[in-house]
Amino acid sequence: MRTRTVILCVALGAASGLAACGSDTPSVDEAKADFCESVAGVAQAEEALANLNAESTVDDAQSAVSDLEDAVSAAKDAAEEVGQAEADALESAYDDLKSTIEGISGSDTLAEAAPAVAEAGATFKASLDEIRSKNCGGAVASTTATT
Numbered sequence: 001m002r003t004r005t006v007i008l009c010v011a012l013g014a015a016s017g018l019a020a021c022g023s024d025t026p027s028v029d030e031a032k033a034d035f036c037e038s039v040a041g042v043a044q045a046e047e048a049l050a051n052l053n054a055e056s057t058v059d060d061a062q063s064a065v066s067d068l069e070d071a072v073s074a075a076k077d078a079a080e081e082v083g084q085a086e087a088d089a090l091e092s093a094y095d096d097l098k099s100t101i102e103g104i105s106g107s108d109t110l111a112e113a114a115p116a117v118a119e120a121g122a123t124f125k126a127s128l129d130e131i132r133s134k135n136c137g138g139a140v141a142s143t144t145a146t147t
Contacts, residue, residue: 031081036136038075042090042128045071050121054111061110065101068094086131093127096120 049064072094079087100120104113 031078032135035075035078035082035086036132038071038078039090039128039132039136042068042071042075043132046121046125046128050125052110054109054114056110058106058110061101065098069098082135086135089127090131093124097124 045064045068049061049068052061052064072090076087076091079090097120100116101113104116110117
C-alpha cells in the first residue's frame with residue numbers, strides 16, 4: 001500500500017512538472033508582447049546614444065553603444081519567437097550604426113563625428129520605428145531631449 005502511494009505521488013509530481021514545462025512556450029500574443037517590450041528597451045538605448053552631445057566623452061559613446069548592443073541582442077532573441085525576419089532587420093540596422101561609430105577615429109571629437117553618427121542614427125531609428133509599427137501597433141515614441 002505504501003509503495004502504491006509513493007508511486008502515485010511520484011507520477012502526479014512528474015505529470016505536474018511536465019505540464020509546467022509545456023507552459024514555458026509563450027503564445028503568439030505573449031511572444032509579441034515580449035518582443036515589443038524588448039524593442040522599447042532598444043528605443044531607450046538608442047535615445048541614450050542620441051542624447052550624447054559635443055561634451056560627451058568617447059567612453060560615454062562606447063558605453064551607449066554597448067548598452068544598445070545588449071538591447072538589440074535581447075530584442076533579437078525575443079524576435080525569434082515572432083519571426084526571424086524582424087530579428088535580421090533589427091540586427092542589420094544595428095550593425096550599420098555600430099560600423100559607423102566604430103569607424104570614427106579615437107582622436108575625433110564627437111562634434112566632428114556628429115554628422116555621420118546622426119545619419120546612421122536616423123537610419124537605425126527609422127528601421128526601429130518600422131519594426132515596432134509592424135509588430136507593436138505604433139512607432140517608437142521619442143522623448144529625446146533637445147540641448
